[in-house]
Amino acid sequence: MSDLDFTTRFPTGVVADERKGYEGYIVDADKLVEFATALRDEFGFDYLSSVTGVDYINEGKLEVVYHAYKTTGGAGLVFKTQVDREAAEVPSLYNIYPGADFQEREAWDLMGIKFTGHPDLRRILLWEGFEGHPLRKDWKEPYFEEDVKPFKSRWPEGDFHRAEDKNPYGANVQYPDKFDPEKWQPEGEDALYGSLAKYQTTDESGLVTDHITVNLGPQHPSTHGVFRIAAKLNGETIVNLKPVMGYLHRNHEKIGERNTYLQNMPFTDRLDYLSSMSNNFGYALAVEKLLKVEVPERAEYLRVIMAELTRIQNHLFAIGMFLNDLGAFFTPSLYAIEERELILDIFEMVSGSRMMCNYFRFGGVVRDLPEGALEKIKGLVLDRLPRKVDEMDRFLSENEILRSRTVGQGYLSAEDAIKYSAAGPMLRASGIPYDIRRADPYSIYDRFDFDVAVRYNGDIYDRYYIRLDEVRQSLRILEQAIKDIPEGEILSGKPQYTVRVPAGESYGRVEGPKGELGFYIVSDGKANPYRYHVRAPSFINLTAFGPMCVGLKVADVVAVLGSIDIVLGETDR
Amino acid sequence: MYGKGLIKGLGVTLKRFVNTYLDDLKWAGKRYYTQEGLAHRSSKDANGIFTVQYPEEKLPVPEEFRYVPFLVYDELEDGTHHNRCTACGICSKVCPPQCIWIERATDPKTGRPKQEPAAFSIDLDICMNCGLCAEYCPFDSIKMDHDYEIAGYGRTVHHLDELLKPASYYDEIRPLNSAREAAIRKEKEEAKAAKAAARAARAAKK
Amino acid sequence: MENNELNSPGYEIPDDMKSVVSITTLDKIYNWGRRSSVWPMMFGLACCAIEMIATAASRYDFSRFGMEVMRPSPRQSDLMLVSGTVTKKMAPTIVRLYNQMPEPKYVVAMGACASGGGPFKEGYNVVSGVDKLIPVDVYIPGCPPTPQALINGLIKLQELIDTQSLKTVRWYQKGELAAVPVPVLGPDLIYPKDIPAIQEAGKEA
Numbered sequence: 009m010s011d012l013d014f015t016t017r018f019p020t021g022v023v024a025d026e027r028k029g030y031e032g033y034i035v036d037a038d039k040l041v042e043f044a045t046a047l048r049d050e051f052g053f054d055y056l057s058s059v060t061g062v063d064y065i066n067e068g069k070l071e072v073v074y075h076a077y078k079t080t081g082g083a084g085l086v087f088k089t090q091v092d093r094e095a096a097e098v099p100s101l102y103n104i105y106p107g108a109d110f111q112e113r114e115a116w117d118l119m120g121i122k123f124t125g126h127p128d129l130r131r132i133l134l135w136e137g138f139e140g141h142p143l144r145k146d147w148k149e150p151y152f153e154e155d156v157k158p159f160k161s162r163w164p165e166g167d168f169h170r171a172e173d174k175n176p177y178g179a180n181v182q183y184p185d186k187f188d189p190e191k192w193q194p195e196g197e198d199a200l201y202g203s204l205a206k207y208q209t210t211d212e213s214g215l216v217t218d219h220i221t222v223n224l225g226p227q228h229p230s231t232h233g234v235f236r237i238a239a240k241l242n243g244e245t246i247v248n249l250k251p252v253m254g255y256l257h258r259n260h261e262k263i264g265e266r267n268t269y270l271q272n273m274p275f276t277d278r279l280d281y282l283s284s285m286s287n288n289f290g291y292a293l294a295v296e297k298l299l300k301v302e303v304p305e306r307a308e309y310l311r312v313i314m315a316e317l318t319r320i321q322n323h324l325f326a327i328g329m330f331l332n333d334l335g336a337f338f339t340p341s342l343y344a345i346e347e348r349e350l351i352l353d354i355f356e357m358v359s360g361s362r363m364m365c366n367y368f369r370f371g372g373v374v375r376d377l378p379e380g381a382l383e384k385i386k387g388l389v390l391d392r393l394p395r396k397v398d399e400m401d402r403f404l405s406e407n408e409i410l411r412s413r414t415v416g417q418g419y420l421s422a423e424d425a426i427k428y429s430a431a432g433p434m435l436r437a438s439g440i441p442y443d444i445r446r447a448d449p450y451s452i453y454d455r456f457d458f459d460v461a462v463r464y465n466g467d468i469y470d471r472y473y474i475r476l477d478e479v480r481q482s483l484r485i486l487e488q489a490i491k492d493i494p495e496g497e498i499l500s501g502k503p504q505y506t507v508r509v510p511a512g513e514s515y516g517r518v519e520g521p522k523g524e525l526g527f528y529i530v531s532d533g534k535a536n537p538y539r540y541h542v543r544a545p546s547f548i549n550l551t552a553f554g555p556m557c558v559g560l561k562v563a564d565v566v567a568v569l570g571s572i573d574i575v576l577g578e579t580d581r
Numbered sequence: 582m583y584g585k586g587l588i589k590g591l592g593v594t595l596k597r598f599v600n601t602y603l604d605d606l607k608w609a610g611k612r613y614y615t616q617e618g619l620a621h622r623s624s625k626d627a628n629g630i631f632t633v634q635y636p637e638e639k640l641p642v643p644e645e646f647r648y649v650p651f652l653v654y655d656e657l658e659d660g661t662h663h664n665r666c667t668a669c670g671i672c673s674k675v676c677p678p679q680c681i682w683i684e685r686a687t688d689p690k691t692g693r694p695k696q697e698p699a700a701f702s703i704d705l706d707i708c709m710n711c712g713l714c715a716e717y718c719p720f721d722s723i724k725m726d727h728d729y730e731i732a733g734y735g736r737t738v739h740h741l742d743e744l745l746k747p748a749s750y751y752d753e754i755r756p757l758n759s760a761r762e763a764a765i766r767k768e769k770e771e772a773k774a775a776k777a778a779a780r781a782a783r784a785a786k787k
Numbered sequence: 788m789e790n791n792e793l794n795s796p797g798y799e800i801p802d803d804m805k806s807v808v809s810i811t812t813l814d815k816i817y818n819w820g821r822r823s824s825v826w827p828m829m830f831g832l833a834c835c836a837i838e839m840i841a842t843a844a845s846r847y848d849f850s851r852f853g854m855e856v857m858r859p860s861p862r863q864s865d866l867m868l869v870s871g872t873v874t875k876k877m878a879p880t881i882v883r884l885y886n887q888m889p890e891p892k893y894v895v896a897m898g899a900c901a902s903g904g905g906p907f908k909e910g911y912n913v914v915s916g917v918d919k920l921i922p923v924d925v926y927i928p929g930c931p932p933t934p935q936a937l938i939n940g941l942i943k944l945q946e947l948i949d950t951q952s953l954k955t956v957r958w959y960q961k962g963e964l965a966a967v968p969v970p971v972l973g974p975d976l977i978y979p980k981d982i983p984a985i986q987e988a989g990k991e992a
Binding site for chain 1: 583584585586587589590592593594597623624625626627631642643644645646647668670671673674675676677679681682683684685694700701702704709710711712713716717725738740757
Binding site: 176178194364576 | 829830831832833834836837838840841844845846859861871872874875876877880884903904906907908909910911912913914915919930931933971972973974975976977978981982984985986988989990
């Protein structure tokens with residue numbers, strides 16, 4: 009980053025971060041907006057990938073960490089701003105990078121950082137009225153036992169009990185002091201409905217129409233889980249729409265900061281539970297960056313093979329479910345799930361579990377391919393899958409009903425896709441050929457010959473079809489990988505269950521099936537991460553969901569959501 | 582031509598429909614309830630009906646398959662059981678959701694800790710089947726089970742008596758793993774014996 | 788169902804009529820009808836929901852048990868398959884959905900999370916098992932239970948239905964069945980039954 013001369017451009021207010029193991033720049037809060045504007049307009053960092061809050065309780069500071077990239081490729085830039093814990097106010101970057109919208113709301117919700125100038129700063133994962141900001145280091149949950157795992161109560165005097173037995177209410181609850189439920193008023197959903205704004209329209213004849221509010225979810229067959237859409241309708245047309253999430257908020261990050269580094273690995277499986285292997289990949293990369301371990305050649309190939317198989321099965325499932333949403337109930341899904349089952353068989357053979365693979369370790373993978381697994385992979389990659397992908401294509405892509413529902417609908421322009429920090433197939437279907445495997449290669453992706461799938465119309469149809477393109481490219485990578493895979497070690501060093509990670513920060517990112525999956529880790533040199541944050545593509549891709557739906561009909565909202573391909577485990581974490 | 586795409590798509594479903602019967606004919610009654618039939622249905626050449634008729638036929642699980650943990654005991658020649666677990670506590674330390682409780686036994690005479698568990702509990706309603714306990718157990722004691730048919734009418738906590746299973750069961754479900762581990766154990770013991778012998782020889786010389 | 792399976796023992800049927808006549812008890816035929824058409828609600832919470840979809844798909848195909856009609860509406864379903872982590876934010880909705888289901892209704896807690904909190908139990912937004920909210924009939928351990936394990940649990944549910952009797956089932960008893968009180972989202976999840984205790988604790992503090 010030597011060509012970036014911030015000190016001349018900003019003589020005051022911007023200094024390099026010189027803490028050991030850290031990188032990037034620290035920007036004064038009052039210079040932040042000016043700095044970010046310059047970054048976007050003058051230095052070409054047009055894509056804000058991740059916004060993370062970190063609580064440095066010993067210094068009495070809260071820090072907001074931003075990761076920005078260029079969509080033309082290359083390494084990223086980290087910049088931070090620090091504020092006092094007691095009066096945590098940071099100017100919002102919403103107007104420069106609208107992709108910061110949900111991420112700033114998340115930082116407010118979980119960390120209690122107020123973003124001044126944010127147009128709709130509400131809680132996002134928890135509900136209005138929740139007591140406290142749980143990711144602050146001094147906030148403790150009802151089942152709090154110890155700051156870090158392993159807990160001392162488990163061994164050597166492990167007296168079995170359930171956590172709820174020790175709670176006065178027999179459940180996972182706690183209430184603030186002097187709380188009186190009789191006098192208390194629930195905050196309800198006023199903030200949400202208020203943010204949708206009231207509308208009235210008057211047509212030529214003077215007829216006044218009130219807009220109605222419609223909720224889809226959290227229990228709705230089209231929402232891919234427990235996701236809720238609050239929409240303001242004029243007749244049947246959407247005038248405003250807000251996604252409501254957090255119904256599957258499982259406190260991944262809070263638990264992750266208590267776990268040891270290894271213990272987090274199986275938890276990452278449960279983020280995007282359709283593609284556990286690529287979650288493992290991202291997390292392993294982030295920790296390996298801090299550990300500075302080399303990964304043996306064979307392990308690298310195994311990693312790539314598993315990650316690409318994951319991408320294939322995820323995209324097949326996404327296409328099947330998307331067709332479900334369009335009303336082609338279950339036949340396309342059945343065809344897609346059949347292929348997915350065969351891939352899951354391989355995962356089960358290799359890792360022991362169909363979905364929760366827990367296959368990666370720091371410096372390699374947990375075990376080598378068992379006998380017959382490579383033959384099975386070869387059979388699928390070289391023979392069956394190409395055949396079946398073509399069949400899927402023939403089955404669906406020219407279907408007139410599918411085309412009339414999707415072509416030209418749910419448009420997202422290239423500028424908007426960048427603006428809203430959309431990632432993965434969503435960004436590439438809008439004409440931005442940005443694929444981390446090519447733009448900022450990790451592992452051994454620079455060795456393989458493949459094309460970055462890209463389509464230019466930015467509509468639902470392209471977001472459907474790009475997934476078929478990507479499956480074909482993944483098959484190409486797999487063909488090369490299974491041809492070249494060498495013999496040898498699969499793990500560098502001895503397997504160990506506690507790793508001491510040098511102090512510092514690291515951000516590991518992979519091109520997951522849903523888009524850029526990033527892990528931001530701050531280590532203080534102990535056995536547990538000090539801060540563990542996930543940049544979840546499903547979550548951030550939803551930022552563009554509202555704007556994309558304005559002007560469409562309710563039925564199309566379902567199609568748009570299906571084309572984004574979210575998984576709630578990752579959205580809500 | 583409008584409708585061409587629809588017809589093409591219907592052609593795909595029709596082909597799959599016909600294939601179902603062709604495949605059934607080809608296998609002439611051997612397609613279901615036989616091991617070869619089941620293997621065919623989960624191979625890359627699977628065609629036609631894909632269904633596994635559980636519970637009449639069960640999809641075989643691979644050796645590495647992991648469900649819930651169990652403890653292995655050795656059956657000694659005199660008929661007694663020897664629990665491999667030494668209550669070292671590594672599994673409970675490495676367990677990500679901390680669902681393993683171990684109480685180390687103490688010698689009633691000396692009051693010193695013994696190398697065996699007095700109580701061992703795994704809360705299966707917390708266990709995430711990740712397999713880390715089995716991976717890092719230095720005594721090949723805690724292992725992941727293949728038995729997934731454990732649904733019941735209440736919450737499930739396995740204590741020592743539910744957890745303990747014989748080594749022969751382990752050899753049966755994971756033959757390759759158990760053979761490999763036995764070889765490593767034997768090697769270690771031989772090395773230890775050789776060391777002891779060398780030490781004894783040195784002592785005798787003096 | 789095979790004819791002789793439906794027959795109640797104790798009644799001899801002449802051989803030449805065995806293929807056409809069957810004598811059974813009302814309970815048995817009632818339960819047989821119900822156990823063979825358990826309609827689950829199309830209701831997925833988390834990771835387990837994906838395995839539930841896999842179970843519904845062609846490989847494991849729970850339509851072999853008469854369960855393929857997954858209803859998106861609670862009004863039309865018999866079975867709530869709680870497939871995944873129950874969070875506090877979702878808890879009121881789950882109770883409301885349960886109350887909206889018509890009797891007879893069953894609840895299967897699929898996987899560790901729904902059974903007892905699962906790996907995320909210690910989290911601040913997680914309910915320690917769906918049985919803290921609504922009564923559960925069958926618990927399936929596993930994270931996630933494989934499709935075969937799920938079907939095993941569903942067979943356990945069918946076995947449970949087989950043991951029920953028209954005379955004793957709760958939905959044919961006199962009087963209204965009470966709805967489960969819906970918890971409220973306050974500073975934390977508030978179970979209606981706890982309100983007096985919370986008030987008491989608030990006064991002491």
